[in-house]
Amino acid sequence: MAFTKGSGPVSQFLVVSTLIYLYTLLHSVSAVFQGVVEIRGYVGQHVQLPCHNQSPNSEFTFLYLQKIDNNNNVIFVNGIHKSNSVENSIHTMFKNRTMVNETNKTVDLWDLRTSDEGKYECIINYNFTKTSHINLKIMSNYSQPKVVVVRNNSGRSSDTSCTVKIHCFSSGGYPQKMVKWNFTKELNISLRITEVNKSAEQDPGNGLFNISSTIFVNSSGAFNVSCSVGEETSKEIEVCVDNPDPKLPAEFDPTQNIAFGVILILISIVLLCLLIKKIKAPAARGIYSVTATSEEHQEHDMCEVNTPANS
Known part of the structure; x- marks a missing residue:
């Protein structure tokens, strides 16, 4: 019982000492x-x-x-x-x-x-x-990101879904950031997104970062996509539309141009030979002989112009 009565001042002293210690500690931390x-x-x-x-x-x-x-x-x-x-x-x-x-x-x-x-x-x-x-x-501010969409020729992989590969790239920024993808769509459109590649490459010379990300998107309909890196955002692109943009250029086929060029060359040779034949044809009738120069012989061989002998 005596212990209980004597504990009041001791407890008060401990409380006051603790408060003073905490105040000093917090003041020191605040000063730092x-x-x-x-x-x-x-x-x-x-x-x-x-x-x-x-x-x-x-x-x-x-x-x-x-x-x-x-x-x-x-x-x-x-x-x-x-x-x-x-x-x-x-x-x-x-x-x-x-x-x-x-x-x-x-x-x-x-x-x-x-x-x-x-x-x-x-x-x-x-x-x-x-x-x-x-x-x-x-x-350092990143460049405005660029979005590239890769799709098949029709723009749709089936009658009910669309699968596309989308790439986002931004450069020249610091500190390191990551790509953030932004999608807008109708409520009834479902998206399945898979990131297949991402990178953050630092230039050893200036220390700035080049950031990229590549995703596959399977969608049940059309949607808009953009990407952001830091404070910069790309332009928004419409993807998986029902009718692909007719202004998009067709795929380039170099074999078609080669074949077309060969045909033009053959037609030019035939026309040239016909012209030479017409110029060299004899104006006189009857039996005759022609002594050709070496140059005329070459033209004769090339175009196969045979002058028939009449009897």
Whole structure:
């Protein structure tokens, strides 16, 4: 019973201590999150990385901006030291792409690349040292996707269903996205969709992505389809219509053109021979002999023009 009476103050002390601890912990966590500044920039453009969130109006001894790579290695971007030059310390990947604004305590970074994405920290020394953190996100808009529909000659595989292969492609974007297919149809139309291929290829030179997807669609009727990659959407295409578009060109058959060309050549040879025969035919009647030149003999052989002897 004595224990119960004495537990009141102890419990109150523990509760108060716990609340103070939680407040301190939450305040510390909040300070960490507030210390990270997120900056977004597009490939090829320009951003300004701030280093002034601690004491913007104070004089400093040095200001250093550095990038922390995925292996926690420190890469020096640019900076200012009141006593020493830092020009030779700038990493090659940031040479001629950065400039420090001493008044605003910012670092300008231009000609943005996908490799610039990541964590940065800015260290400023007054009569004490302060460190701020920056998270740089790089983006690049994808090209408008293109949709290609492959179908049989009639546009329908049977009287009751239609099966088509549809391909979507978009390029030059960052970060990596996936293809999203969009369909519009009547309520009584059923679709069965199977994705047979998808890819996301990153260009080793500029880090941009080329995205593609290929699907098979079996439909009970006509429908419209488009695809989206990121914020970009393709034009909508009507698929599996009852009457294929008469303006669509017929399949090209090269053998037909070859046969037509051979026939024209043969007709031209026959006409030429008839013309030569008419020109060379003798005007006189009776028995005669002709002494032909070598050239005339060649024409005679080629066209087989035989002049009959009359008796």
